[in-house]
Amino acid sequence: MISAAAWIARGKAARNPTKYNVEDEAELERVAKLTNVHFDDAKEQLAKAQKAAANWNREGRQQDEAGDGWEDDDDDDDDDGGIKDDEKTAEAAAGAGQEVVADDATMDTDDANDLAKYNLDSYDNDAEEENAGQLGAFSNIKGLQFYRNNDEDPYITMKEEDEDEDREELEVLPTDNLIVCAKTEDEVSLLEAYVYSSEDSNLYVHHDLMLPSFPLCLEWLDYKPAGHGADQNSAPGTKGSFIAVGTMDPEIEIWSMDVVEGLFPDALLGRRDLTEALNGPKGTGKKKKKLPKVRVANPNYHVDAVLSLSWNRKVPNLLCSASADKTIKLWDLSRPSETTSTSGGVGALRSFDSVHTDKVQSVAWDDSGKARGSINRPATLLSGSYDKTLAVFDTRSPDSTVRAGVASDVECVKWNPWREHNFFVSMEDGLVQSFDARVLSSSSKAPTPSSTPTLFTLSAHDGGCTSLDISPHIPGCLATAGTDKLVKLWSIDEDYSGTSSNEPGAKPKGISMVTSRDLDAGKIFSASFSPDEPLSLAVAGSRGVLRVWDTLANVGVRKTFGERLSQVKGGAPAIDGKEPSRGDGVVRVADDDDDDDDDEGPDGEGGDERMQE
Template structure:
């Protein structure tokens, strides 16, 4: 039986931030050898031996390509020398080789045309246009995990994998970043996994085998995108004392301060990172169990919400160490702050009992199994999309909220045919959402007539 694929998380790349032609990763022979040796050592300590073998095979393929290119260059030089030596036979070739030379010329011209056409077709297929929607998916099959970069052509309705990156440990969450220490205006993705470190990958580099930066390491190898990295045997993963001590379960970059990245971990803490320096600015230990969600407020730059397996939601003012609001009303699977009020927090923390006693706006049993994601689009504030482990995606109309009937009205339910849904993200295009289950699915709500009519899609 084939191993099942699981797409654990998805995120969109803002339009216009991807390079039209991503660059290839350039590696030196010494670096390839060191990585092969390092991965061989890791394979002896890790259970993910299949993934290590695939990485080694990819490195060997890259090395083979480089050797082939050198061989072709030598062959070309040899052919030029042979041409010089054959000049004396030109008279004989002129008499008996007319038809042969004509045929060879015709064949050469045809091959050149085919080669040029193939290259043009390949370039056209590889180009990423500003109008394309780019989705990053964290995919795992057996012990092999990768980041798949999908291109969605809205006009044609097509969806395909442009390139992928092997990312190591099982990925749990993704977040797009526009910067990292020492670099601005980049096309990056932060990856949280079962490891306590946060990897940052450059989406504009093809066949990359290492992240360009890792949050939580005390020492960082200096590397530029698409250029050769100086090989340093001294580069070792020395974990910073401010790093997480458990799996990274959630990542969220502030919509108002792009340098602020929040992380939530199974080590019962939440952290805020400075992407300009790579340092941890603050650690919050206000939960008593795994922290599953961290989410910045969309209009109040200092407010951060967290949700935990301890069945509480905490609203923090990161300028102060105290909890601003606490609620203890059930298990949290997902959280959306965009409809929260933006009033200033009180000087003292609101007690859990008082928060729990506050009137609830509404509550709805959205799915028959755990709800894993809630998503809205800024242009469609009254439309809410949810998905869950019951294998369905649902669309809710928030204009028809009725507390007597327990929440908003469900206007559509769809089985996306990819098993349990683990992630959902709204794109920049009105009504288009990306989902992760056993594979990636793009759902354009405008294709459903009554949804399109209700929200003018």
């Protein structure tokens, strides 16, 4: 299954990714600090094994010494007598100048196997002498020069061609997008980086990275974190292409997507050296069941699974995380871990422990109105929880929090880039609601759904609405996806050119569904718009396959959003006249069509289900 996916915009990824250099001394030092707790355990286990081996050898020697006292005197006497007789015979023959010749009648049966008559000891010497003149230029083979590997041999030129082929295969063109997916298959979790070329509708796997635990969320960022030295070749704060990963573990891993065959993350947010003990059992209950250890919230690090991540594009060194430990934490990516901990990762900059009373499912920095060039509240944060509340607060003064109540568990929250203070929320019951933060209550009393003003309520899906996104290119274009395997496109009718729609509490004129489609990806867990193509969606779910849906292939989409497409910055794609052939609009990885149907469940979906938190 694919539990999360994230786009990387064109030109953000390195054109020629580098390969992980495990022999670099600086990298080895960084990894040693990052995994210090594991090295200590390994050393301790090695010391125990050596001690046990020494004890075993000591006991073995004592047993051998105790058994050396037993001897067979009769056999020794017979053997000694035989040896002495042979020696006397040989001495007598030597004194007489004669050779000792054994009589055939008196030879032992073992002498029949004697190979001395074949002169095997000098056989090789004779062959070398005979062939010495026939080897010609190779007769002095000891003078040839040897190389440790083919790269050092000047007579081997094919290596350059192989390197060129590898470089060409890994090249990411400026017109290519990367799509990073968090995939789990056969209990193995990894990051898969796909290259998507919209020009020729091509999608293929570029490289992958192994993960230590089940991944739950992804967030792309271009800020190189400090960590334990982070990247091998650059300083903290420089531009790059990184993916932050939240997993079932309490730590957040940050990986460089410009390095292939990576073995260790570039930074680790959290304290793995302190949280690893939480995975063990607390004890044994009356029914012989292992009891999990109590996870007490800590202000410096998460103690439970990381469910959501959000990177602040206005303050690029800030990353926000939400966890099943009921807390929200801020991380300063510019601080090296040595300033916050001795080993195991980086400590949090700040923790918000009282915003919610249950697991925090989703967080998002306020970027409302960014599509219209207005981001005036970079410190404002939106969060949604299983306590059925939404919270909007300034991270500098969290006491001034406004809240909204909903009727079901929150799945996803998203700010509207086309309208300030406006945000959306999707829920487990399939509903999607829209709110204006300016009209929400700041009362400390928990809000109820009936007391919370909404801009609209949409019954989007029969099952849970697991994902939603709004196009950064087309005003009012909303995408939703759910466990009913459907991806839907909606049109929100508002006056985006005027100011009336931005008044507090102003409701849209209407909302209508434009198209709906089953992309054969199973239950959908992730659906997001491309940062470059106006109406392209990356969709993934329980079947473990990635689909890129160019919705412009749909006639209804072209009719509904045609006028708004004309206002797209940088030029609108052709939607009539000399329109390129779009087929069915769905781009797949070629190997996906060859997968066996045995991996699917009885209803045609993948066997894996979304892990319930």
